[in-house]
Amino acid sequence: xxxxxxxxxxxxxxxxxxxxxxxxxxxxxxxxxxxxxxxxxxxxxxxxxxxxxxxxxxxxxxxxxxxxxxxxxxxxxxxxxxxxxxxxxxxxxxxxxxxxxxxxxxxxxxxxxx
Amino acid sequence: xxxxxxxxxxxxxxxxxxxxxxxxxxxxxxxxxxxxxxxxxxxxxxxxxxxxxxxxxxxxxxxxxxxxxxxxxxxxxxxxxxxxxxxxxxxxxxxxxxxxxxxxxxxxxx
Numbered sequence: 003x004x005x006x007x008x009x010x011x012x013x014x015x016x017x018x019x020x021x022x023x024x025x026x027x028x029x030x031x032x033x034x035x036x037x038x039x040x041x042x043x044x045x046x047x048x049x050x051x052x053x054x055x056x057x058x059x060x061x062x063x064x065x066x067x068x069x070x071x072x073x074x075x076x077x078x079x080x081x082x083x084x085x086x087x088x089x090x091x092x093x094x095x096x097x098x099x100x101x102x103x104x105x106x107x108x109x110x111x112x113x114x115x116x
Numbered sequence: 117x118x119x120x121x122x123x124x125x126x127x128x129x130x131x132x133x134x135x136x137x138x139x140x141x142x143x144x145x146x147x148x149x150x151x152x153x154x155x156x157x158x159x160x161x162x163x164x165x166x167x168x169x170x171x172x173x174x175x176x177x178x179x180x181x182x183x184x185x186x187x188x189x190x191x192x193x194x195x196x197x198x199x200x201x202x203x204x205x206x207x208x209x210x211x212x213x214x215x216x217x218x219x220x221x222x223x224x225x226x
Contacts, residue, residue, distance in 0.1 A: 044218045052212075093160075103214075
């Protein structure tokens with residue numbers, strides 16, 4: 003299995019631009035998570051989906067952030083408009099959620115908003 | 117008070133030493149206790165997983181959970197330079213509500 007695949011690996015954009023991060027979970031996993039990691043705040047859960055349905059988006063910082071999961075093999079996290087304080091590493095993770103609560107993370111997207 | 121507290125280090129030890137990493141937590145309802153290892157510019161990878169309390173051993177790694185003290189530990193025996201990474205504890209009631217520690221940056225010196 004190729005594991006969780008995220009793209010792009012790096013994204014540099016200017017303040018005010020729209021940013022879209024992409025994730026392909028492990029085949030067969032029924033839950034998908036978006037995390038953000040910064041030095042100051044560590045790893046924070048933004049949103050998670052179960053069977054393609056958003057279950058908890060309480061971690062989404064504000065309305066500029068949105069996430070979708072149109073099918074079991076693809077999810078996007080969009081920031082519009084982007085701000086410098088959004089600069090961080092964004093991770094996608096997936097899980098089977100069958101009582102075995104293990105998360106499998108992608109390699110992340112390093113986002114820099116100038 | 118944070119739900120999960122972890123000393124960020126950094127921690128530097130010589131090769132072959134025993135390493136002790138730990139976290140404290142505040143919510144007695146937490147039942148899942150995990151340790152993730154994160155190499156530079158990589159995503160976290162699951163290292164140890166414990167449900168409820170007790171000890172678990174896997175090769176050179178031992179995870180301990182003390183629910184009465186709300187304290188978990190990860191021990192690394194015969195540490196190797198390849199163990200140099202950031203170690204994050206993750207604690208919660210399930211994968212959907214895991215709370216991660218800040219991570220401890222560990223360096224093993226040859």
